[in-house]
Amino acid sequence: MARDYFINGTSLVRVKGIGSLANQDDGDNFGKAKLWELGLAQDPIVLSPKFHHKDVFIDDFGPNVPAEVLWMLAEVRITMNLVHFDISVLRKCLANSMGNANAVDAFDGSINEGEFAGAGIPMGGNKNRFVAGNQYISLNIRSEVVNGGLNWRFPTAYLAESPMTFPMGTERTIASLNWRAIPYGRPKITLAEVGATTIPDELVSVGTVLWDHILDD
Amino acid sequence: MARDFFINGECLVSIRGAAGTAIAAATELGLADSPITVTPNFKHQDIAVDTFGGAKGPPPEIQYFLSDVTVSMNLVHFDRTVLDEVWRLSMGGATTIGTLPRAGSRMGGNVARYAAGWNFVSLRLTSQVGNKPWHFRSAYIVAGGGGGGFPLGTERSVVPIQWRVVPYVQDPWGAGAGSSGVVLWDYTAGD
Numbered sequence: 001m002a003r004d005y006f007i008n009g010t011s012l013v014r015v016k017g018i019g020s021l022a023n024q025d026d027g028d029n030f031g032k033a034k035l036w037e038l039g040l041a042q043d044p045i046v047l048s049p050k051f052h053h054k055d056v057f058i059d060d061f062g063p064n065v066p067a068e069v070l071w072m073l074a075e076v077r078i079t080m081n082l083v084h085f086d087i088s089v090l091r092k093c094l095a096n097s098m099g100n101a102n103a104v105d106a107f108d109g110s111i112n113e114g115e116f117a118g119a120g121i122p123m124g125g126n127k128n129r130f131v132a133g134n135q136y137i138s139l140n141i142r143s144e145v146v147n148g149g150l151n152w153r154f155p156t157a158y159l160a161e162s163p164m165t166f167p168m169g170t171e172r173t174i175a176s177l178n179w180r181a182i183p184y185g186r187p188k189i190t191l192a193e194v195g196a197t198t199i200p201d202e203l204v205s206v207g208t209v210l211w212d213h214i215l216d217d
Numbered sequence: 218m219a220r221d222f223f224i225n226g227e228c229l230v231s232i233r234g235a236a237g238t239a240i241a242a243a244t245e246l247g248l249a250d251s252p253i254t255v256t257p258n259f260k261h262q263d264i265a266v267d268t269f270g271g272a273k274g275p276p277p278e279i280q281y282f283l284s285d286v287t288v289s290m291n292l293v294h295f296d297r298t299v300l301d302e303v304w305r306l307s308m309g310g311a312t313t314i315g316t317l318p319r320a321g322s323r324m325g326g327n328v329a330r331y332a333a334g335w336n337f338v339s340l341r342l343t344s345q346v347g348n349k350p351w352h353f354r355s356a357y358i359v360a361g362g363g364g365g366g367f368p369l370g371t372e373r374s375v376v377p378i379q380w381r382v383v384p385y386v387q388d389p390w391g392a393g394a395g396s397s398g399v400v401l402w403d404y405t406a407g408d
Contacts, residue, residue, distance in 0.1 A: 010395035084389055144393040170321030
């Protein structure tokens, strides 16, 4: 691919998860993870990966310059200012991000996302994605390719720290959201790799996906 | 088409509003005392590259960020009632002319064109000689300046009207197409 201006084009934010984001429709999909449209942004959605490295010092190299650096994984911050959005989906995202799988149960959005889960509730709950007990949200940014625009998926994300700024008045509300994506996940370990007949139940970082470009369906 | 003088000819202004309004069908608004002016406002943005001097230098590439249109006219032979109805809609569609709706009322109302709650109007300008009639799909009268100051006296009133035409859509995502394919104006007759 040659060097060129990169123009991502228009992007639609979609989310998928369980808990408050579970499907509430009648039928076979009831209670399963569902992909929702969250909204469109007023201005560019900003992705900010944060890499973590750790210096290794040895005396021979002195106290200031590392002789080696260790890769210590990464996380991503995603900020967006939504102007055309589904408020009921946003409330579901807040509920999941607050660890409260029990905040919903009505498709009409009559959830109390402001109700706490217990302090210390693990967001992943030692469950795979889209399994009850895992509150993470799969954050999808769908771009319509104009000049090679990219889709982005952050499989395990949540609204973090100061998650939302929500002005309320006569003018249209712009919901400013602050997402954090971390590399939670269960690695795929083949039997051949471990030479065992059962798959060990360990959480390891190798192979864990922080982001990819394949959208959920 | 060969090079020639362009003569628009007589230009009748007609408009059409949403269902339930007094102008739900195509309705004559009036005639102007002088040429009606159509001014497209193109919005472009430079891409600055340091090798070309950055923000100080000329851009090696430019992006197009759509347009709106300003239409200016001085109405001299017009339907006073129809003008009131257009004013009412341009003021956010309160039930009575001169009455205010809620602050922040939406002009498009998240409905389809011509559906109840749509406060834009469709604006047409005929072209009796040039045969290039303009059709602006979503227009409203702007406030201030030439926005409909109405002179009152013994002489005939010439009412300056300034319109703004925007590319209204219900869903800006457009099934992934965004603004692509949204019509700002066309040259079709009828409505």
